[in-house]
Amino acid sequence: MAKVIQWKHGSSEDSAVFTGALKEITIDDDLHTIRLHDGETPGGALLARVAEVPTKLSQLVDDLSVWRSDELTKLSQLTNDKGFWASGALTKVSQLQNDSGFLTGHCTYCTHCTYCQQCSNCHNCTTINCTTINCTTVNCTTIQCSVYSYCTKCNCDCTDDSCFVSGKLETSKGLIDVHNILIGDEIIDWLGKPVKVVGVSHGHLGSRRAIQMKGRGENRVTDDHPMLIFRTKRRTYELCACINSKFDPNKIILADNGVRGRYSEEHDYCGWFIPSIAMPADTPTVCPIAEREAIVKFGNGYVLVPGRLS
Structure with missing residues (x-):
């Protein structure tokens, strides 16, 4: 017949005042978890169950202000030390799936973008290829963001159309x-x-x-x-x-x-x-x-x- 080992156990109230021997283990009947003792501290140390271990950033308390909104606001501020967006895997925003329905598009005054497809002087644009921006596919009057900075990088005045x-x-x-x-x-x-x-x-x-x-x-x-x-x-x-x-x-x-x-x-x-x-x-x-x-x-x-x- 197999031997059964039964550890010392008791309610949370009793366990909290019990000082166990060094490396002694007791069972908290109310919390259904283990207490590990050091021979000095009443109650010992409660061990967390798997279900209690945080697995999401949202479960953590930001007690050190590690991700304060005024300090960490862009993906480019992060160091890619684990290769999460490696060059062979994730290189473009277009590769992401918009599973949360975030607003897409450009700016309220999207004439700047549509004109960049036609303005003959926009060949001096050295930062982006203006012909790849197509603001006519979105309802620009409902979207508030800034793509106007793109047109300021061209050496042309693409804004002279509204009077x-x-x-x-x-x-x-x-x-x-x-x-x-x-x-x-x-x-x-x-x-x-x-x-x-x-x-x-x-x-x-x-x-x-x-x-x-x-x-x-x-x-x-x-x-x-x-x-x-x-x-x-x-x-x-x-x-x-x-x-x-x-x-x-x-x-x-x-x-x-x-x-x-x-x-x-x-x-x-x-x-x-x-x-x-x-x-x-x-x-x-x-x-x-x-x-x-x-x-x-x-x-x-x-x-x-x-x-x-x-």
Whole structure:
């Protein structure tokens, strides 16, 4: 018959006050675990069960602030001492599976990215290959992150496509801030007719300057945006361009959703010297593209809104 060895045992209360001999083992009946004694300390040392051993970072208490948010924020700050992302295994973010549904995409003002696919001057980009960035595949208006720094590494001004700096446009819903104009909104032209917005282009002021329209509030456009001057006696209007700017009547405007717009080729523009205002290069700009070119009131003046190219 086999011999059975039974260790000393007792409740947690009794075990906590029991001082066992050096290397003596007792059993805690309440905790169902072993206590190892050193001959001096009452209760000995409780040994952890397998289920109690932490296996995840989230189970640990960061009592030494090892992974404080203000110190460790990027994968590049870690030392790859175990070869977890070895060159032959994990080298690209695209190899990861987005199993937690994290937001993907680029920035709010994604015109910068779409223009990098077309801007002829972007060949000077030495940091990334701009043609590999395709912001048109995501809904950039709902994603808040910055890829604008990519375009600043090119020696070109890919931001000169959006022309409204600040102010409000009259729509079928009332006056709306130009930066809040959405696809599907209807802007009201100078004859009181609604014109549907089919695209919106976002950008930054870049090297351009702003022009202050007459009227209350900061109704501003960029210095390369066409305006209208009304001749009250003749009851006609003249299209004007700021001659101290980089106005280009043939400029193609690209919306975030891929819609292209431009001003009519049939216009003749008279040149006017118009005082302009210097503003920071990163000042956001926006330009709605309508289903047809429209003359709209802006402040106490009138400006053109580009129409969609067929």
